[in-house]
Amino acid sequence: ETGVTQTPRHLVMGMTNKKSLKCEQHLGHNAMYWYKQSAKKPLELMFVYNFKEQTENNSVPSRFSPECPNSSHLFLHLHTLQPEDSALYLCASSLSRAEGNEKLFFGSGTQLSVL
Amino acid sequence: KQEVTQIPAALSVPEGENLVLNCSFTDSAIYNLQWFRQDPGKGLTSLLLIQSSQREQTSGRLNASLDKSSGRSTLYIAASQPGDSATYLCAVLSGTYKYIFGTGTRLKVLA
Numbered sequence: 001e002t003g004v005t006q007t008p009r010h011l012v013m014g015m016t017n018k019k020s021l022k023c024e025q026h027l028g029h030n031a032m033y034w035y036k037q038s039a040k041k042p043l044e045l046m047f048v049y050n051f052k053e054q055t056e057n058n059s060v061p062s063r064f065s066p067e068c069p070n071s072s073h074l075f076l077h078l079h080t081l082q083p084e085d086s087a088l089y090l091c092a093s094s095l096s097r098a099e100g101n102e103k104l105f106f107g108s109g110t111q112l113s114v115l
Numbered sequence: 116k117q118e119v120t121q122i123p124a125a126l127s128v129p130e131g132e133n134l135v136l137n138c139s140f141t142d143s144a145i146y147n148l149q150w151f152r153q154d155p156g157k158g159l160t161s162l163l164l165i166q167s168s169q170r171e172q173t174s175g176r177l178n179a180s181l182d183k184s185s186g187r188s189t190l191y192i193a194a195s196q197p198g199d200s201a202t203y204l205c206a207v208l209s210g211t212y213k214y215i216f217g218t219g220t221r222l223k224v225l226a
Contacts, residue, residue, distance in 0.1 A: 002160065042119070043204075043216040056213070090158055103149065104206075104214065106158035 003027040006091050006107035013081065014115055021076040021110045023091030029105070030096045032074040034066060037088040037109070049074060050096065081114045088112070117142045117209050121217035128195055129225050136190040136220045138205035143183045146208040150179050150190050153202045153219070162203075163190070195224045 004025045013019050025032065034046040048056035049068040063085075065077040074091055091107040118141045128134050138148070147166045151159040163172045163179040165188070171180040178191040188205060204219040 002158065004158070006158075040218065042218050043206075043214075045213060056211075088156070092159075103161045103164050104151075104159075105161065106151075108158045109156070111156060 002105045002107065004091060004093055004105050004107035006089075006110055008110055009108065010111045010113075012113045012115065013078070015081060015083075017081075018077070018079040020078065021089055021091075021112075023074040023076075023107055025072055025074075025091075025093040025105070025107075027093060027105060028095075029093040030071050031094045032068060032071070033092040033094075033104070034074065034076050035090040035092060037090055039087075043090070047076075078112075081112075083114050086112055086114045117145075117207060117215045119205060119207055119215050119217040121203075121205060121220050123220060124218065125221040125223075127223045127225060130195060130197060132195050132224075134192050134195055134222075136192070136203050136222070138188040138190070138217055140186045140188075140207045140209075140215075142209055143186050144209055145183065146212070148179075148181055148188050148205060148207050149214070150177075150188075151204045151206065153204060155202075159204065192222075195222075197224045197226045200224050 007022045031050045036044045045058050046060045047066040063080050067075040088109045090109045092104045094102045120139045149164045150162045153159045165172050165181040176193040181188045200223050202219040202221045206214040206216040
């Protein structure tokens with residue numbers, strides 16, 4: 001148990017659906033991240049929030065929309081996805097994003113399949 | 116642009132063997148390097164973090180070293196066990212506090 005909880009664990013959706021991924025951390029951290037992990041590719045950073053403010057959008061298509069209502073919760077809203085968006089979506093947190101010497105703590109991920 | 120490479124991509128060893136996993140990076144200006152373990156379909160668990168000023172870190176049977184000037188890190192696993200079977204990833208923190216990950220080494224320890 002890493003202290004970072006993601007729901008749902010698995011999600012199957014059609015290209016016209018709208019769904020949301022949820023991440024919650026119980027570690028008192030101030031920075032939260034969304035990563036995408038596709039087969040045979042390195043983890044790709046999607047979004048970063050530091051103290052609830054978005055500090056990074058790594059050229060992610062607008063069909064992915066993040067939301068961070070407070071330092072403990074992070075959402076990824078999905079709409080009009082493509083089959084190539086099928087991947088494991090991982091949430092992570094760290095104490096902050098300023099020190100450069102902090103560990104990343106990951107959730108178990110949401111395995112997304114887009115049909 | 117920072118790039119991280121891990122070799123080999125996959126490795127099978129008999130139980131009890133000592134082994135070394137390799138990670139190389141192209142830009143030596145890093146803040147830290149982390150080694151992670153990932154079980155199939157699961158998230159990543161941080162194993163060791165080495166700050167840029169450090170040469171190595173140890174935790175139990177794991178020892179990670181860092182040679183910043185040559186852009187290399189190794190993860191040494193002593194007396195491997197079947198429970199060590201997983202994918203091991205390294206990531207470097209550089210640039211604008213962004214972690215860059217390698218593609219991992221898939222380890223299988225045979226009983």
